[in-house]
Amino acid sequence: MKRGEARTDGLLLSTADDWHARAVEALLAAGCRNTAPRHAVLDWIASRCTPFTAEILVAALERQQGLSSRPTIYRTLEWLRAEGWIARVQSDENAHTYVRRLPGHYHQVICTQCGHTLIMRGCTIEHALVPALSSIDFEVHGHVLELYGVCGSCRVEQPAP
Amino acid sequence: MKRGEARTDGLLLSTADDWHARAVEALLAAGCRNTAPRHAVLDWIASRCTPFTAEILVAALERQQGLSSRPTIYRTLEWLRAEGWIARVQSDENAHTYVRRLPGHYHQVICTQCGHTLIMRGCTIEHALVPALSSIDFEVHGHVLELYGVCGSCRVEQPAP
């Protein structure tokens, strides 16, 4: 198990620091330059546990701080998504909604109250469904799964009114 | 089992005619009027098996035929989505991507070659995952699952070059 991970029964939680360190590493490995505006985006996403839209990021970094401009934010998001460091999730928003993740095959487990996102590894979905589907001659190649619910902290702590 | 359905081991396939008939029924039951522009949208979606964006619909109905205008198309899509007759699916498109479906809890099984969409009923996902998740104190309330693969016809028939 790598640094920064907390493991429980196939479930993997990537901490803010861990995600940040790995993403920066990947950025440099890809030959990208180490600039302040990009770091601002990575810092912000690392510390964000809830799903977010590009505009939320723009509001936080461009307007409030002048840390990064809209085009840079969109370009950085595009890179992160292409490389698997963030993923789009289903949402009723009119804009694309992202969550941070790690590259590879995982599933998101999202708390609908605090928005905390867990990463689920060791997926057995296909094992469970492939038999039923192959009986109708369908060959499964991949899937998207997002789970929604309430995490322990949100059930314990009184939600703010 | 209702008309127009083909059933195989928890899998449910809604035919174009079946979907169309049910959606129109629901539209009237909701007190909506029976207008030609709306019918054009329903007809088009019924006969469409692959995922589509609003703009594809606009291109087909507004520009080519003058059957329905952009605002009407968007308004009809919004109604259908709110009522569960179409669903947004994950996609790399920049616009929302829809597939037709039936109201209720189902999963989409989408062929990546021909785009045919099957509806999967009798979902056991949560039964399989809830134990693992509750061990970390996470209470699952719902989920989104989309399966991608290749259907029988596409493996049998030589795909067009």
Next chain:
DNA sequence: ATTGCTGCAAAGTGTTTGCAATCTG
């Protein structure tokens, strides 16, 4: 006849791009 629906035109958002100035390695 009433009331909802349509389509036009226009406005709102979300997202991308051309390009000169700037910064990194």
Next chain:
DNA sequence: CAGATTGCAAACACTTTGCAGCAAT
């Protein structure tokens, strides 16, 4: 110093809305 990157401004794309006329019940 060369080349990637930034940020501005503007363009572009997607989606929604106000409103006058039309159409379904």
